[in-house]
Amino acid sequence: AMEGGPSARIREGDCAVLKRDEVFKAVSVLRRRKIIFEKQWFYLDNAIGHIYGTTFEVTSGGNLQPKQEVEETTTETKEAGTDNRNIVDDGKSQKLTHDDIKALKDKGIKGQEIVQQLIENSTTFRDKTEFAQDKYIKKKKKKYEAVITIVKPSTRILSTMYYAREPGKINHMRYDTLAQMLTLGNIHAGNKMIVMETCAGLVLGAVMERMGGYGSIIQMYPGGGPVRAATSCFGFPKPFFDNLHEFPLSKVQSLLSGTFSTETLPADPEENALVEEESNGLSEEKQTSLQETEEEPATETPMESNPTEEQDTMDINAEDVEFKENKEKENKENVREKQIKQWERRKKLKEAAALLREKNADGLIVASKFHPTPLLLSLLEFVAPSRPFVVYCQYKEPLLECYTKLRERGGVINLKLSETWLRNYQVLPDRSHPKLTMSGGGGYLLSGITVILEKGKSDSSNSEALKMEEPSSKRCKLQDLPC
Amino acid sequence: MSFVEYGDTIKDGDTAIVFLGHESMFPVKVQHGSVTQTKYGVIRHSTDLIGKKYGSKVTCSKGGWVFILHPTPELWTMNLPHRTQILYSTDISIITMMLELKPGSIVCESGTGSGSLSHALIRTVAPTGHLYTVEFHQQRAEKAREEFREHGVEHLVTVTNQDVCKNGFGVSNIADAVFLDIPSPWEAIGHAKSALKAEGGRICSFSPCIEQVQRTCLAMEECGFTEINTLEILLRVYNVRTVSLQIPDLGKAAEDNSSTGFDSSNPSHQGSLCANLQQGTVQFKSGVPLREVVGHTGYLTFATKS
Numbered sequence: 104a105m106e107g108g109p110s111a112r113i114r115e116g117d118c119a120v121l122k123r124d125e126v127f128k129a130v131s132v133l134r135r136r137k138i139i140f141e142k143q144w145f146y147l148d149n150a151i152g153h154i155y156g157t158t159f160e161v162t163s164g165g166n167l168q169p170k171q172e173v174e175e176t177t178t179e180t181k182e183a184g185t186d187n188r189n190i191v192d193d194g195k196s197q198k199l200t201h202d203d204i205k206a207l208k209d210k211g212i213k214g215q216e217i218v219q220q221l222i223e224n225s226t227t228f229r230d231k232t233e234f235a236q237d238k239y240i241k242k243k244k245k246k247y248e249a250v251i252t253i254v255k256p257s258t259r260i261l262s263t264m265y266y267a268r269e270p271g272k273i274n275h276m277r278y279d280t281l282a283q284m285l286t287l288g289n290i291h292a293g294n295k296m297i298v299m300e301t302c303a304g305l306v307l308g309a310v311m312e313r314m315g316g317y318g319s320i321i322q323m324y325p326g327g328g329p330v331r332a333a334t335s336c337f338g339f340p341k342p343f344f345d346n347l348h349e350f351p352l353s354k355v356q357s358l359l360s361g362t363f364s365t366e367t368l369p370a371d372p373e374e375n376a377l378v379e380e381e382s383n384g385l386s387e388e389k390q391t392s393l394q395e396t397e398e399e400p401a402t403e404t405p406m407e408s409n410p411t412e413e414q415d416t417m418d419i420n421a422e423d424v425e426f427k428e429n430k431e432k433e434n435k436e437n438v439r440e441k442q443i444k445q446w447e448r449r450k451k452l453k454e455a456a457a458l459l460r461e462k463n464a465d466g467l468i469v470a471s472k473f474h475p476t477p478l479l480l481s482l483l484e485f486v487a488p489s490r491p492f493v494v495y496c497q498y499k500e501p502l503l504e505c506y507t508k509l510r511e512r513g514g515v516i517n518l519k520l521s522e523t524w525l526r527n528y529q530v531l532p533d534r535s536h537p538k539l540t541m542s543g544g545g546g547y548l549l550s551g552i553t554v555i556l557e558k559g560k561s562d563s564s565n566s567e568a569l570k571m572e573e574p575s576s577k578r579c580k581l582q583d584l585p586c
Numbered sequence: 587m588s589f590v591e592y593g594d595t596i597k598d599g600d601t602a603i604v605f606l607g608h609e610s611m612f613p614v615k616v617q618h619g620s621v622t623q624t625k626y627g628v629i630r631h632s633t634d635l636i637g638k639k640y641g642s643k644v645t646c647s648k649g650g651w652v653f654i655l656h657p658t659p660e661l662w663t664m665n666l667p668h669r670t671q672i673l674y675s676t677d678i679s680i681i682t683m684m685l686e687l688k689p690g691s692i693v694c695e696s697g698t699g700s701g702s703l704s705h706a707l708i709r710t711v712a713p714t715g716h717l718y719t720v721e722f723h724q725q726r727a728e729k730a731r732e733e734f735r736e737h738g739v740e741h742l743v744t745v746t747n748q749d750v751c752k753n754g755f756g757v758s759n760i761a762d763a764v765f766l767d768i769p770s771p772w773e774a775i776g777h778a779k780s781a782l783k784a785e786g787g788r789i790c791s792f793s794p795c796i797e798q799v800q801r802t803c804l805a806m807e808e809c810g811f812t813e814i815n816t817l818e819i820l821l822r823v824y825n826v827r828t829v830s831l832q833i834p835d836l837g838k839a840a841e842d843n844s845s846t847g848f849d850s851s852n853p854s855h856q857g858s859l860c861a862n863l864q865q866g867t868v869q870f871k872s873g874v875p876l877r878e879v880v881g882h883t884g885y886l887t888f889a890t891k892s
Contacts, residue, residue, distance in 0.1 A: 110785040156786045156892060255786070257686045279680050279819055286679035289658045291709050292689040293591055313710065315689025465592050487594070488641025489656040499824070503871045506826040516605060516653060520824040520873055523676060528816040528885065530803045535796055554641045554653045 110154045111255055118336040119147075119155070120260050122252040124245060127264035129256065129336050137165070143249055155255040163211050170250050184230040196227040214248030221247075234534060256336050258285075258309040265305055265333065273302040274472055274497045277545030279525045281306065284468060285313055287550045288493045292317035294465040295458070297485055299323040299352070299478055301471040304334035306495075310468060311343055319346040321455055321464070323355070323482065325473070348455040355481050363456055365449045463487040470495035475549070476505045480512060488514075488555045495546055502549040514556030522547045587640075588738030589657055589705055590712035596635045596654060601737055603655040603665060604629070613657070613665045615736070626650025657737070659705040669726050672702035673767065673792070676821040677883055682710055684888045685763040685788045689714055694757065694764045694781050696720035696750035696774065698730045703765065708734070708742045717743040718757055718781075720750045750774045755781040766791040767884075771798065772805035779809050779891060787891040794884040802887055811889035818885050824873030833866045 113119060117132045121140045128140050134148050145165040150157070159167040184190075199221060207217050221243050222228050231239060254260055262278035270276075284306070290296065290313040298320055300306040307322055311334070314320070322329050329349050350358075357363040464486045469478050475494045486492060492515075496502050502520055509515050522545060527538040587593035587600045596602055598618050605611040606624060614622050620631040627646030629635065634644045640656040655661060660675050673681075681703070687693060691711045698704055698721035707717050721727040727747040734740045746756045751770060754777035755761070764778040764787070771791040778789050789811065791802045799816055806814050 110783070154785055156890070259683050259686050262683075278683070282679040282683035283676065286675055286682060286706070287660065289660065289709070291590065292713055312688050315714075317689060317713070463594075487592075488639060489654075490592070490641075491658065491660075499873050500871075503826050503873055507871065518826075520826055522822050522824075524820040524822055525680075526818050526820075528799075528818070530796075530799055530814075530816045530887070532800065532804070535800055552655060554655075555639065555643060557643070 110156070113147075113150050113153050113155060113157075113253060115151055118256055118338050119150075120254045120256050120264065120336075122254050122260075123250065125267070127254075127260060127267065129261070129264065140251065141249070143251075147253075150253055153253070155253060158250050158252045160213075161249055161251065167251070181233060181236075182229040183233045183236055186232060187230075187235070190227050190230055196225055197221065198224040198226065214244070217247045218243045256338055258312050258337075261305060261308065261333060261336055265303070269303075273305055274470065274495070275544060275546055276302060276306075276470060276495055276497070277523075277525065277541065279523045280495065280546045280548060281309055283521075283523055283548055284470070284493045284495060285309055287491060287548070288466050288468050289491050290314060290466065290468075294318045295463065296320045297323065297459075297464045297467045297482055299467075299469045299471055299482060301325065301330070301473070302333070304329070304331035306468060306470045307331060307347075308334040308337040308339075311339055311347070312337060316340070316343040316346075318465075319348065319458065321348045321350055321458055323350055323352050323478075325352050325471075348451065348458060350452070350455040350459060352478075354452075354456070358456055358459060359481060359484055365452050365456075459485045464490070466490050467492040468495075469493070472497075474501050476501065476508050479505055480508060483512075483514070483553065486553050488553050490553050492551055492553065494549045496549070497546050499547045502547055505549055509551065512556075514554055515551045516554050518549065518551040520547065520549050587656060589659060589662070590709050590739055590742065592656060594639055596638050596640060598631075598636055599736075601657050601662075602635065602640070603657055603661045605653040605655050611655075611661070611665060613662070624650075624652060626652060659702075659709045662705050663702045666700055666702060668700050669729065670697075670699040672700045674702070674821075674880075674883065675706075676819055677792070677886065678703055678706045680817075680819050681765065681790055681792075681886065682706065684886075685765065685790055687711060687715075687763060691715040691762045692718070692757075692760050692783075694718045694720070694755040694761045694778070696755065696766060697722065697768055698726060698745060699767065700726075701730045701733055703767070704730065704734075704743065705737070705739075707765075708739045712739070712742055715742070718746065718755050718761070719743060720746045720748060720755055722747070722749045750777060753777075757781050759783055761787060763788045763790070765789075769798075770801075772801040775802065775805040775809050775811075779811070782891045785892065789889050789891065791887045792884045793887070794882070796885065799885045799887055806887070806889045810892060812892045813890040814887065815889070816885050816887045818882070820882075821880065823876050823879075825876060827872055827874050828869055829872050829874070830867040830869050833868060835866070 113132060115132055115134060118129055119132050121128045121130060121138070123141050126141060130138055130140075130147070132147050132151065134151075135146060138145055138147060143161050145161045145167055147167065149167040150159060153169065158170045160170045162168050204217065207220065218240065222240070228236065228239065258281070259278070262281050265273050266277050290310050292315045294314060295318055296310055296314070298307050298310055299322070307320070307329075310320060316339070354363055462485050467482055467486050469475055469482065471478065475496050479492070479494055483492065494502065494505065499520070506518055506520060509518060525541045525545065529536055529538050587597065593600075596616055598616060600616040602614050602616055603611055604614050604622065604624065606626070616631050616635050618632050618636065622629045622631070624646055627648030627650060629644060629646055629652070635654060638644070638654065640654060642654055643651050644654055645651045663672065663675055663678070666672070685693070687707065687710045689711060692715055693707050693711060695704060695707060695717060696719065698719040704717060704719055711717060719730070721730060724747055727745050731740070731745045734743050734745070744756075748756070750766075750768065751773035754774075755764070758780050760783055761781045762783060764781055766774055766778065766789070768774060771793060782789065789806070793799050793802065803814055803816065
């Protein structure tokens with residue numbers, strides 16, 4: 104079930120997102136498949152059939168068990184101190200040793216009980232202020248009460264996850280920036296959208312979610328084929344993909360100049376079995392041990408690696424088995440299959456080209472590692488007048504250039520270069536304050552609206568330029584200053 | 587045209603946006619026989635608008651020209667007549683994403699206010715979703731109904747004139763999301779909970795003051811909401827400007843023909859520098875922040891019904 108109606112249940116084959124506090128991880132729901140998440144090993148089998156949003160505990164044996172709603176152990180007489188002037192941090196206030204705690208864990212004692220033990224064995228606990236006690240309990244709970252919630256993927260969940268775990272794969276596009284793009288671009292059901300992204304398919308998925316299966320999308324892609332690893336995580340029903348097309352960037356010029364032909368197709372992605380995810384050449388992230396293929400998918404588990412955590416890798420086993428089977432079949436039906444596939448690809452390519460040639464797209468979204476200017480200048484040709492477009496760039500400077508070139512080209516108005524600044528808050532009685540500042544690092548957006556482009560009349564004629572920009576009187580003053 | 591579906595040509599009865607230039611635009615109700623005054627002259631609807639493509643340039647009677655744009659909720663937000671303080675697209679964007687709204691979603695909202703957020707929500711949940719919006723001010727409720735009709739979206743929205751804190755949203759157990767922008771949201775949390783579907787519904791409360799947020803978070807917790815999270819989002823806009831900075835005169839090293847301390851013979855400075863030594867300036871492009879920036883609209887608190 105996608106929306107409304109009865110709550111969605113976890114099914115085998117789904118892509119689900121594991122959540123513990125602020126940490127997310129996407130996994131394929133497969134039986135007897137060991138999952139590592141937040142230093143715990145378990146199987147998802149018991150989760151199948153439960154409603155998304157259910158919280159589980161990991162039992163010894165690695166099985167999931169829905170967490171019982173337990174009454175919070177209220178500290179009846181809150182014995183507490185007033186401040187920390189007499190509390191000495193000598194590391195000796197906890198009487199339980201590492202081994203003691205390990206013994207408790209091995210006995211199968213529940214996390215809640217362990218926390219209680221820690222409190223009772225802490226010599227300084229009752230001297231702490233109420234707030235400090237609160238904080239202490241929260242911290243211990245976080246460490247010892249291992250609860251995992253299984254949530255349904257959505258743009259909100261996946262964009263937060265990617266930004267936290269693998270920002271390099273999405274050009275460091277923070278989730279609030281993505282939120283702006285979807286709204287500024289007026290993404291909604293019925294649109295004919297052009298999407299150009301190298302964000303592992305996250306932006307495409309977000310656009311698809313907001314279109315609800317209505318309308319159509321043409322995804323432009325560099326190289327051999329589009330990467331849609333994140334897209335498959337959303338769990339869209341099959342019909343959503345009926346109106347999703349793709350078109351190679353390498354054919355854009357020929358399409359614009361009228362010389363397009365399907366004779367030379369981009370390299371067949373299936374021949375390059377494992378095509379590595381393109382990395383942002385300027386990114387400092389280490390290339391993680393991702394083995395994402397560009398094949399249209401069953402389920403994939405893209406979120407495996409985190410440089411600071413366990414070196415998880417993809418669920419290779421399933422892929423290996425699939426791969427061997429394919430090889431065997433291939434040898435038998437090789438030639439004929441290839442021919443059919445080629446014919447199908449040509450047909451789809453022609454369809455996509457036809458859609459683009461109509462030059463009536465309802466919007467354009469660009470979010471890639473490439474310099475935005477050439478993409479904008481060419482792809483805008485396919486967009487109808489009076490439609491919004493949004494370009495994301497990790498850096499501001501390329502958008503400055505893009506802005507300038509767009510002004511020279513004309514046919515666009517209401518150009519705006521912006522970024523959003525996001526701040527999370529801790530809200531507790533008498534303890535409310537901002538948590539994290541995330542200024543910078545979220546990327547930049549250039550947005551605008553198309554208008555009918557009058558050929559042969561550049562917008563840089565005086566009156567038009569002045570109309571489009573703010574008064575420039577301030578600019579000259581700097582030069583007028585005497586030496 | 588409608589706010590939920592693009593059209594190509596301007597028709598009688600449309601709401602169109604007249605764009606005059608930088609940050610200068612206004613909405614217009616297209617009607618046979620009407621005229622609209624602009625600083626560039628008169629626009630005659632019958633000849634200048636009706637039948638023309640959206641995105642067209644229209645020359646007004648005095649010779650100046652404007653562009654006619656298809657309405658969108660975002661353009662509407664920038665141009666609608668304010669009856670109350672409104673939400674702007676920056677907040678609207680994050681609200682939409684964090685509430686996980688999409689086509690088919692059922693959303694409850696209070697108060698309707700000037701309908702800024704309402705239009706955006708309707709656009710997102712169309713064509714199969716619905717917005718239940720509650721407004722306790724009778725005239726505002728009526729004006730909102732009128733606007734939704736004019737904009738071709740009345741089938742997607744139900745406006746109820748009542749106090750959400752006393753009487754709730756008028757629906758039970760069906761909403762995917764609830765949004766509150768009222769003075770005392772903590773009084774409506776219980777009603778929000780009963781409007782929401784059994785499991786997994788999302789709630790958002792918008793409040794300018796931290797004290798309101800504190801009370802609301804407490805109420806959410808008491809009602810069993812989880813994943814309670816408060817944030818704020820600010821927009822920084824940059825103007826793209828070509829800036830010229832003077833090169834200071836540092837004098838000469840010795841009595842010879844050396845230049846003014848800036849090595850003009852070296853072509854390999856940062857690509858963007860373009861020294862104009864005759865005038866003693868360097869030019870570059872910059873994204874300059876605006877002088878006045880919106881500092882604070884309100885805090886957004888999100889939570890999940892478990």
